[in-house]
Amino acid sequence: MSMLSVRGVTKRFGGVTAVDDVSFEVFEGTIHAVIGPNGAGKSTAFNVMTGFDRPDAGSVVFEGATITGMRPHRIVRLGVVRTFQNTMLFDEMTALENVLVGMHARTRVGFLGAALSLPGVHAEERLAREQAHRILRLVDMDDVHAVPAGDLPHGQRRLLEIARALATEPRIMLLDEPAAGLNNVETAQLGETLRRIRDTGVTVVIVEHDMGLVMEVSDEIVVLNEGRKIAEGPPLLIQKDPAVIEAYLGEETPDA
Amino acid sequence: MRSSIRAAVIVALTIGVAITPFVMTDRYILRILTFVGINLIMVAGLSLLFGYAGQISLGQAAFYGLGAYTSGYLAKAGVPWLLALVGGVAVAAIGGLLIALPSLRLKGHYLAMATLGFGEIMLFFFTETESVTGGSNGLRGIPAASIGPLEFATPVAKYFLVWSVVGIVLVLAANIVRRRPGRALRAIHGSETGAQACGIDTVRVKIQVFVLSAGLGGLAGVLYAHYVGFVSPSTFTLHYSLILVTMVALGGMGSLGGAVAGTVLLTLLPYVDAIIPGLPRSTVELIQDWTNDIYGMVLILVMLFMPRGLAGWATSLVTRFGERDRAGDSVGQGGGA
Structure with missing residues (x-):
């Protein structure tokens, strides 16, 4: 099927x-x-x-x-996830943060939980960051994880968008x-x-x-x-x- | 900015805020600093909405007014202050929800116009509903804040009340912006389409941040009403909303710390004589006469030459001094205050 x-x-x-x-x-x-x-x-x-x-x-x-x-x-x-012909990255955010946004749907912490640091918030954040680094390594970009997406060369921007899409699992x-x-x-x-x-x-x-x-x-x-x-x-x-x-x-x- | 520097700045500022009433006996200065605190709560809300999520609001003064009038009215009717506070915040948050719903389809200039219109409508409402608001004469005799037997009646007590709330609000806001919901806000700012493609329910997040921002505006309004004891429509004008936007822009979009610095600087500007005692009379008069022009010029100049505001400037300064630049790290870069 x-x-x-x-x-x-x-x-x-x-x-x-x-x-x-x-x-x-x-x-x-x-x-x-x-x-x-x-x-x-x-x-x-x-x-x-x-x-x-x-x-x-x-x-x-x-x-x-x-x-x-x-x-x-x-x-x-x-x-079902997609990328765009003209990359739709978050230029002001770092490569790592872009991937973390990709994990939005697979993580749970909301405004209240984040604000009050409710139990589980730290653990989720730490796991999300570890996973984001793993995904960046997959496309060989972990060395530029702290660089804003807007400062990356074109080829890496394309890869980063794929990495971000992968992060949605x-x-x-x-x-x-x-x-x-x-x-x-x-x-x-x-x-x-x-x-x-x-x-x-x-x-x-x-x-x-x-x-x-x-x-x-x-x-x-x-x-x-x-x-x-x-x-x-x-x-x-x-x-x-x-x-x-x-x-x-x-x-x-x-x-x- | 390195987290150690940031931590040091935050600790120093906190100690400074805490000891000021003991070293500063001048009540006038305490009063000015209390207003700085109230503005900080307003700006924390606007920073989340505008600085992080990129949704401009030229109607924040309306939420300030909703909080102030609701709480003032309730307290005068004998409702305990904490309940009046909850009422003020709730009414402002509902106002935020009402403006969020039609605003979801609007962007940029159109959103600016819609929120501006909302602010003007609310100002009209405050002036015309005389039986509740006292009309243009205002609402007088609002009791000071109190929790049970504890009454915040003296300037020092009021100062500590306001700044305690400021501390809580800034900690909570900082927690939001560096975690999942904060990233969602910045993603919406960066590319709404991209945010949707990442599984973000942009409609929901935008409503949430509108309501949160309005609620914080209402909270500031509540504190203002019980601090001054009197509210009138002339406080809740477009002029005030514009100054708030200028504070966020001066601080730097997407930086809470920057917004704090921008707020402190611009709030203190007209009181420069009290803060810096030695200034020549003529300089002080010049600044005070031209305060609004300076605000306007700051907004234009920042937009033109310093689009990342004080936060961007501080970051590049730190980078230049050999710190490793943690690029994109956006919280708490406001050492400028």
Whole structure:
């Protein structure tokens, strides 16, 4: 059974249909890519899948429960987390604090408890900090834990957003163009990180333009064009699909 | 800032506050310092709302007024002070809830306008509901604070009452900002979308901080009413709300310690002659005549040239003196006072 299914999702903005009756299934333990030319509706699909946009039709089902229409934080608590094409980090906060915010849904201390230092507050804070350091080590960033996110170089900002997403203890991660702006070395490292994340049992969905990365890491690919799904399948089939080549890969070599 | 420096500053300030009434026999100065304490409670609330969560409020004076009038009215009706205090805080907190709900959809200038409007409406309300508030003549003869047989009637007793509350409020607020809820506030300030993507219920947290900030405003109002014994609408103006915003901005967004420093400096400004006795008469007059202009200029200059306020300045100073910079650590950087 699939972990996440997108069922007939349509999303319009005014007269533009950004996503048009798109359906696909994401299976547990895989890396699933969503590709397509600019304006194909990839990010809108992500927004619908994570509660940041409501679809005009269709639904998104995660582990048997319909999540369409839920507010984003509820969806995060169920185990569906995302990153953004333009990173949405907290620039004034340190790398460590960014990751700690990611743990918000998995920790409990509220205003009253924190203010009064009620029993358990110290223990939770200490455990959260230890866990945050562990997550930063996972993306090899613990040495910059005290640096404000706004002062980090672009590549590390991308990684930090992934680390923050991991801190929510997701079952599935949706990464919106994680390789955008990364150099070749960083992209290769990102591919490694994605595989490592998958191997810890977290399912990964990426929207990505870097075809080298997509073809290398994906188990399954969905191709969107002008809001519609035009193909889906494993990388080798997608590379040979005439509709895909025409819509998207015709102008660029697949491993550009 | 290194925690050892911070601890030393906090201990020194606490001792200073505690011994002041014994070395300072001048009642006028005690009175000024008591007002510093009342403003600190107001600013602690605004710092959480504006400095940390980034939600501007130009209507804090309304909560101050709600607390002051409610508690003053109840105490005059014979309600024990502690109950009147709870009533004042509760009414102000409810006011905060009422303004929070419509404000959830508003940001930046629009939120500023909405809270400003709320403040003006409440000011009108205080003036017009004469049977309760005494209208523009104010509410007179509010009894001094008392807990059972213990009455806070002398200036020294009032000073200690207010500053005890200040101490409690600042400790509780500092506990909030360095833990999970404080991080949620700063996350909302940084990126509301990002905060939602981290599983933060931004609607809930914003309502909580609005209510908390209003409640603290009400608490300050209660202390004010029973300190002065008289409240009138002229205290709860937009002018006061703007000064509070200036105090937070001068201190530095996202720094409680900075906000404390900003509050102390700006509250003392018009009383500079009492604090620094040797100043020439002409200088004092100049400062007093131009107090409001100085507030306005401080706000503009800080926004332009010192966006991180006194706290940012203190942090860079400490860094320069070879301390390891614990970047992003935002609590208690206000050594400037």
